[in-house]
Amino acid sequence: MSVLPRTITTAIAKEPYNPPRARFWFFEYIPAERQLLHSFLTNKLVLVALAMLIGLVFIAIFAPWIAPVDPLEQILRARLKPPIWDERGASPFYLGTDRLGRDVLSNIIFGLRISLLVGFFSVGISMIIGVILGLIAGYARGFWESFIMRAVDVQLSLPLIMVALCFMVIFGQGLWKMIIVLAITGWAEYARTVRGTVLSIREKEYVEAAHALGFGPWTIMVKYMLINAITPVLVLSAVQIPRVIMLEATLSFLGLGVPVNTPSIGLAIARGYQVLFSGSWWASIFPGLALMLLVACINIIADWLRDALEPRSREQV
């Protein structure tokens, strides 16, 4: 667009061309740093979301120093204390305590740790599996392509939560077990996305030139295919992390996620739910609010990343 005279550019800008949004990203990698920075600085909502996310990550990392009380300590004399602004509230329990006298705020702070840990690790693992399989499927073609893509179809044609539930029943509770299970349920979309990118560029002249120069398949896969797939993989990860965080909370709420003695937000909501009918709302409402805040921040950033990085929809911003 920049090669056009200014008058034509502004004429086009009046009626922006909005091509249909592609489901896959069949397009080459376009360095987008400038547009990225620009749209970032002009979007206040994204700035606020990023600042809050950084704050939440900071709180999660330094949880042991920030949390006022040990999250698992059961202070029996302080059971079901309401939040501090209530006249029955007591000092170190800013957001109240649950039925066993565990501090709600400390549980949230340590729970953020679990949520972020599960979110980043399981998305990271499914990214590695999916990217490698997607590269192989797109580059090798033939038997391996159809085998991998059939597996992708099988994975994507079942409800995520059902697959996760069945695996958790088989393997039992556990933090790392859950990270692995959620990673297994998430690889397929990466494989599909990466394969789409690889297919779109494998016939390009510069790839052929690389072949002619005698580069091996792994060099070509990493130097040409993988570089082109970075953008869509980044966008997909931003969408997957909040999904996985929600799934973790759901599984833990059902008692099929992390073990009971882990300070997880899903478990905290489940414990709070048991005392809801006696009017102790704080033990379930506050953990949920914190989870919602975390997921909303990541969702805002993911939306913005997709609009800014996905070449086909950039004009829509």
Add this chain to the structure above:
Amino acid sequence: MGLYLFRRLYQAIIVFLVVSGIVFSILHISGDPLALLMPPDAPPSDVEEMRKTLGLDKPLIIQYALFLKNAAQGNLGVSYHHGQPALKLVLERLPASLELVVTTIIISLILALPIGVLAASRRGSMIDRVSLLGSLIGISAPPFWIGIAFIFIFSVELQWLPSSGRGTWAHLVLPATSLALYRLALFIRLIRAGMLDVMTMDFIRTARSKGVSEKKVIYKHALKNTLIPFVTIAGMQMGSLLAGAIVTEKVFAWPGMGRLFLEAIGVMDFPVIIAWALVTATIFLTLNFIVDIIYVYLDPRIRHEK
């Protein structure tokens, strides 16, 4: 068209076989089923005899074939806990789950269509911004937590609606709306994005230049084309809701399949767990197949494919 549907059906069968394989392995990975079936002090000769009668002494692959054969005849074993056929127990709970899921889908569709269309046709307006922010909150809030918040507000504090059980329509309001919020937000975002895409197509420009009124452009030309891909997503959401409703069924003590499944996990009642997974997968795959058929009829490009 026939080929397309055949391919989809073939794929659905493969998925079903994979699911049944995973589910079958639940029985075996989680330990010797006989340890659960027999009392711990049973003499070894009795255990061996039981193993023979149940076919558990045969190789795994033959056991799997037997399992498939029995499953095809609707026999998924007897519940350890209830002493009744597992499939019958699950199917008895199916209507309650379907009631919840169908109501949820209807609520979210009825609200999402006008909001999504309005937001897209008045881009940047107040309606657009409010719906965008609202749908962002909607997809960020865990449905089970929304259910808990609803119970606290409408059942505990205001005492307007019952918080648990099934029976009258009043029982349905809270579970269905709390489950619907997420789908509603998702549908609004999808319809809005789809409308914005379609509105840039050439045929919309043609319609406008012909002098077709803006209302007709939006509702007749744009909306119709937006809804074609949307049918697929709505259909798949309905299937995944059936599994996702488990949490809501737990929160509201709704007597559906999901609660039966959770109870079964609590007492390690494997036949019921297996029956639940197979019934859910079957319904999900059937729904997907129906959606494929509808899609073929809606999209002439697939219909005329040879």
